Amino acid sequence: MDAWVLWLIAAGIILVLEMFTLTFYMLWLCIGTLVAALVAWFAPDAYLFQVVAGCVVALILTVFTKPLSRKFRAAKGFEDTGTELVGRQGVVVEPIEEGQYGIVKVGGDTWSATSAQTLAKDELVRVLKRSSTIIEVERWEEFI
Known part of the structure; x- marks a missing residue:
């Protein structure tokens, strides 16, 4: 199998993983693999050059888009959809075992969740913070 086909397969896998994380970091890796x-299409035997070219592009995209995304998030009117969960x-x-993952339903959405406490099914919880796809929760009674 040609190297360019393997790179395309890797790009597809990374793109699917990006869809799960929603962070844009893996998107830059996907573009690097493309x-x-x-x-690889033009220089099939230059394996080192393929790897270096992909890494350089991914690194440049990561470094130069970080300040741009920071400005976008700081712009007036920007609302992160996860902040309203807190x-x-x-x-x-x-159920959530202490330090393990479980599933919590907040509004109409289900989230992977972790907690410093053991929480049983159907217990009410309060969202403490949110990372990209995981929320941290605590028993609701402690806040009433």
């Missing part, structure tokens, strides 16, 4: 595939009430769908 550049490596393009290099403080909201939810219900445990799958």
Whole structure:
């Protein structure tokens, strides 16, 4: 199998992973692997050059888009959809063991959740913070 095909497969896998994380960091890696595939198309035996080209593109995109995304987030009117979760009430769908993951339903959405406490199914919880796809919760009674 040609190297450019392998690079395209890797790009597809990374793109799917990016869709799960929603962070844009893996998108830059995906674009880097696409550049490596393009290099592999024109120079199939230059494996080191393929890797270096992909890494350089991913690094440049990461470094130069970080300040741009920071400005975008600081812009007036920008609202991160996850910030409204903090403080909201939810219900445990799958039990959460201390330091392990479970599932919590907040509003109409289900989230992977972690807690410093053991929480049983159907317990009410409060969202403490949110990372990209995981929320941290605590038993609701402690806040009433």
